[in-house]
Amino acid sequence: MKTKVSVTTVSIVLNGNGKERKISDEVIAKIEKEADELNYRPNQFAKSLRTGKTFTLGLIVDDISNYFFGHLAKIVEEEADNYGYTVMFCNSENDNGKTKNVLHILMDKQMDGYIIAPTSSMLPDILQLIDEKKPMVLIDRFFKNVPAMYVTLDNYKGALNCVDHFVERGYKNIAIITNETEQIQMQERFEGYKDGLEKNKLPFLTELVKKIYFNLRDHEVVNQIENFIKEHSVIDAILFTSNNLGILGLESLRNLQKKVATDIGVICFDDNDLFRLSSPGISVISQPIKQIGKNAVRIILDQIEKKEIHKKRIVLSPNLIIRDSTPSRNN
Amino acid sequence: MKTKVSVTTVSIVLNGNGKERKISDEVIAKIEKEADELNYRPNQFAKSLRTGKTFTLGLIVDDISNYFFGHLAKIVEEEADNYGYTVMFCNSENDNGKTKNVLHILMDKQMDGYIIAPTSSMLPDILQLIDEKKPMVLIDRFFKNVPAMYVTLDNYKGALNCVDHFVERGYKNIAIITNETEQIQMQERFEGYKDGLEKNKLPFLTELVKKIYFNLRDHEVVNQIENFIKEHSVIDAILFTSNNLGILGLESLRNLQKKVATDIGVICFDDNDLFRLSSPGISVISQPIKQIGKNAVRIILDQIEKKEIHKKRIVLSPNLIIRDSTPSRNN
DNA sequence: CTGAAAGCGCTTACAG
DNA sequence: CTGAAAGCGCTTACAG
Numbered sequence: 020m021k022t023k024v025s026v027t028t029v030s031i032v033l034n035g036n037g038k039e040r041k042i043s044d045e046v047i048a049k050i051e052k053e054a055d056e057l058n059y060r061p062n063q064f065a066k067s068l069r070t071g072k073t074f075t076l077g078l079i080v081d082d083i084s085n086y087f088f089g090h091l092a093k094i095v096e097e098e099a100d101n102y103g104y105t106v107m108f109c110n111s112e113n114d115n116g117k118t119k120n121v122l123h124i125l126m127d128k129q130m131d132g133y134i135i136a137p138t139s140s141m142l143p144d145i146l147q148l149i150d151e152k153k154p155m156v157l158i159d160r161f162f163k164n165v166p167a168m169y170v171t172l173d174n175y176k177g178a179l180n181c182v183d184h185f186v187e188r189g190y191k192n193i194a195i196i197t198n199e200t201e202q203i204q205m206q207e208r209f210e211g212y213k214d215g216l217e218k219n220k221l222p223f224l225t226e227l228v229k230k231i232y233f234n235l236r237d238h239e240v241v242n243q244i245e246n247f248i249k250e251h252s253v254i255d256a257i258l259f260t261s262n263n264l265g266i267l268g269l270e271s272l273r274n275l276q277k278k279v280a281t282d283i284g285v286i287c288f289d290d291n292d293l294f295r296l297s298s299p300g301i302s303v304i305s306q307p308i309k310q311i312g313k314n315a316v317r318i319i320l321d322q323i324e325k326k327e328i329h330k331k332r333i334v335l336s337p338n339l340i341i342r343d344s345t346p347s348r349n350n
Numbered sequence: 351m352k353t354k355v356s357v358t359t360v361s362i363v364l365n366g367n368g369k370e371r372k373i374s375d376e377v378i379a380k381i382e383k384e385a386d387e388l389n390y391r392p393n394q395f396a397k398s399l400r401t402g403k404t405f406t407l408g409l410i411v412d413d414i415s416n417y418f419f420g421h422l423a424k425i426v427e428e429e430a431d432n433y434g435y436t437v438m439f440c441n442s443e444n445d446n447g448k449t450k451n452v453l454h455i456l457m458d459k460q461m462d463g464y465i466i467a468p469t470s471s472m473l474p475d476i477l478q479l480i481d482e483k484k485p486m487v488l489i490d491r492f493f494k495n496v497p498a499m500y501v502t503l504d505n506y507k508g509a510l511n512c513v514d515h516f517v518e519r520g521y522k523n524i525a526i527i528t529n530e531t532e533q534i535q536m537q538e539r540f541e542g543y544k545d546g547l548e549k550n551k552l553p554f555l556t557e558l559v560k561k562i563y564f565n566l567r568d569h570e571v572v573n574q575i576e577n578f579i580k581e582h583s584v585i586d587a588i589l590f591t592s593n594n595l596g597i598l599g600l601e602s603l604r605n606l607q608k609k610v611a612t613d614i615g616v617i618c619f620d621d622n623d624l625f626r627l628s629s630p631g632i633s634v635i636s637q638p639i640k641q642i643g644k645n646a647v648r649i650i651l652d653q654i655e656k657k658e659i660h661k662k663r664i665v666l667s668p669n670l671i672i673r674d675s676t677p678s679r680n681n
Numbered sequence: 682c683t684g685a686a687a688g689c690g691c692t693t694a695c696a697g
Numbered sequence: 698c699t700g701a702a703a704g705c706g707c708t709t710a711c712a713g
Binding site: 393 | 706
C-alpha cells in the first residue's frame with residue numbers, strides 16, 4: 020500500500036473503526052479507495068493468530084452424503100454464513116474406515132465452535148473440548164453424564180408413536196431393524212419400540228429384532244435384512260430406525276419380491292425423496308432438520324459470543340407422516 | 351514446555367526432522383514425551399502464517415444436500431483426508447438467495463486449493479485465482495475460453511444416448527425438461543438432445559422444451575412441470591437433465607396421476623436412491639461420482655505439490671442405466 | 682548437535 | 698488524529 024499512512028491506521032480503518040477512532044474522513048477515504056484498487060485482502064491467519072478467532076465452525080457428521088446429514092449440513096452452512104462463519108466438515112463414518120481421530124484434526128485447526136454428531140471414540144476429545152470451554156453442541160445424539168449442550172429428537176417418543184400407529188392399523192408382529200451401537204439415539208428408539216409393544220400388550224420377541232453393524236457394506240446389509248425377513252415369515256410390519264436402513268430395507272424387500280403395504284407394513288425414521296415419492300409412499304418419522312440445524316448454530320454462536328444461553332438441551336418432537344406403507348390390517 | 355530446550359529444537363523434532371537435523375536421540379525422546387504429556391498441539395495459524403500452507407481445500411457446490419453434490423463432497427473429503435487435507439465447503443445455491451460472493455469468502459481464508467462447481471457470477475474471482483496461480487479445478491462444468499483445469503462428464507454424449515435409447519424403444523415425442531441457464535453442462539445436454547433428435551430424424555420442436563429457472567421453490571417447479579405436461583399431451587417421453595428436476599418431475603407425474611413407463615417414458619440425469627429403488631425403476635444417465643471426486647482431488651494435489659500435471663481436462667463417460675421407466679413402445 | 686533472532690501479517694494498547 | 702512497537706506462535710536460515 021503506497022499510501023503514506025501507517026499499518027496501524029490501515030488496520031483501524033479496514034476494520035471499520037475509523038470513525039470511532041476519529042481518523043479523518045480524508046484518510047479513511049484514501050485508504051478505502053486504495054484497498055479497493057489493490058484488491059487488498061487481509062491475511063486471515065495473521066488475523067486469527069492475533070485475535071484468536073477463525074470465524075470457522077467445525078461440523079462432524081456420520082456421512083455427508085446421507086440425506087439427513089446432507090440436509091443438516093446445508094442448513095448449518097446457510098445459518099453460519101448469515102453470521103459470517105464458514106464451515107469445515109468431516110465425515111466420521113461412524114468410526115469405520117478411518118482410524119484417525121476426526122475431531123482432533125478440526126481441533127488442530129482451531130474452530131471457533133464445534134457441531135458434532137458424536138461417535139463413542141470421540142468421547143475423550145469431547146471431554147477435552149469441554150475442559151477447554153470451547154463452544155460445542157452435539158447433534159442427533161449425546162453422551163449421558165457428559166455436560167455438553169445438544170439438540171436431538173425425542174427418539175423414544177418417535178419409536179413409540181410408530182408402534183402405536185402399527186397397532187392402530189392392526190399389525191401384530193412388528194419387527195425392528197436397527198444398528199448394533201451404543202449410540203443413544205438408537206438405544207432410545209429401541210426402548211421406544213419395546214415400551215410401545217408393552218403399552219399395546221404385545222409381546223417383545225427378540226427374534227423380531229435385527230441389529231446390524233455399522234461397518235458393513237451396503238450389499239451386506241441388504242443381504243442380512245433379506246435373510247432376516249425370509250427367516251421370520253410371521254413379520255407383518257417393520258420399523259427401520261434410520262434413513263439408511265430404510266433405503267437398504269426397501270431394496271431387500273424388492274429383491275424378495277415382498278410388496279410394501281400389501282405384504283408388509285413399513286415405517287422408517289427420517290424422511291427422504293425415496294420415501295416421499297415412491298409408490299407406495301413410505302410412512303416415516305420425520306425429523307425437523309431445519310430446526311435441528313438452526314438451533315445448533317444458534318447455540319454455538321451464543322456460546323461464542325458469550326451471550327446468556329437460555330436452553331442448553333433441546334429435544335425436538337418427532338413427526339409421524341402417514342403415507343401408504345401402513346394400510347389398515349383391521350377387517 | 352518446561353524442557354530446557356529451545357523452541358527451535360522443539361519445532362524441528364515435532365516436525366519429524368530430528369533425525370535429519372541430527373538432534374540427539376535423547377533430546378528427541380524427551381521432547382516427544384513432554385509434547386505428548388502436555389497434549390501439545392501446534393497452533394495452525396502460526397504455522398500457516400509462516401509456511402503459507404493451510405492444508406485446507408475449498409469446495410463450492412450448488413447444494414450439498416443434493417444427491418450428486420453430497421456424494422461428491424463425501425468422496426472429496428475422504429480423498430483429501432487421505433492426504434492430510436480438510437475441506438471447507440460453501441453452497442453457491444446457483445447464485446440464488448446469497449448475494450455475497452461465496453468464492454471470496456474461501457479466498458480470504460486462503461485455501462491451498464479450490465474445487466469449484468462454478469456459477470457465472472464467480473467468473474471474476476476464478477480469473478483472479480488463475481492470475482494468482484492458485485491450485486484450482488472446476489467440476490461438473492467449466493467456462494469456455496478460460497484456461498482452467500476441470501473434470502466433467504461428456505454431457506453431450508449423455509443426452510444423445512438418451513435420445514437414442516428412447517428412439518430405439520419406439521418413443522416419438524421426446525420432451526426435455528432442463529434449467530434456464532448458461533451453464534455449460536446444461537447447454538451441452540441440450541445440444542445432445544437436439545442433435546440426438548436430428549440424428550434419429552425426429553423434428554426438434556420448441557414446444558417440447560421446458561426450461562426452468564433456478565431460483566424457483568420446489569413447489570413452483572412441480573407446478574411448472576405439471577402444466578407443461580398437461581398442455582402437451584403428445585409427449586410420450588421426457589428427459590430430465592438433472593437429479594433435482596427428475597425428482598420434482600416424478601412428483602409432478604404422480605400429482606397428474608400419470609404412470610411412469612405405462613403412460614410416459616422417463617430418463618433422468620444423475621442416479622439416486624429414488625430412481626434406483628422406486629417402482630418402476632427410473633432409467634438414468636449416471637455420472638461416475640467417485641471418479642469425478644478422486645480426479646478433482648488428485649489434480650488439486652498435483653498442482654499444490656507442483657508435480658507434473660498429465661491431464662488438465664478430464665471428460666468422463668456417461669453411463670446409461672436402463673431400468674423400467676423406458677419400456678418398449680414398439681409393437 | 683543446539684539456540685538466538687528474524688519474520689510471516691496482522692491488531693492493540695500506548696504514546697504523543 | 699496518527700504512528701511506533703510489541704506480540705500472537707510458529708519455522709527457518711544462520712551461527713557456533
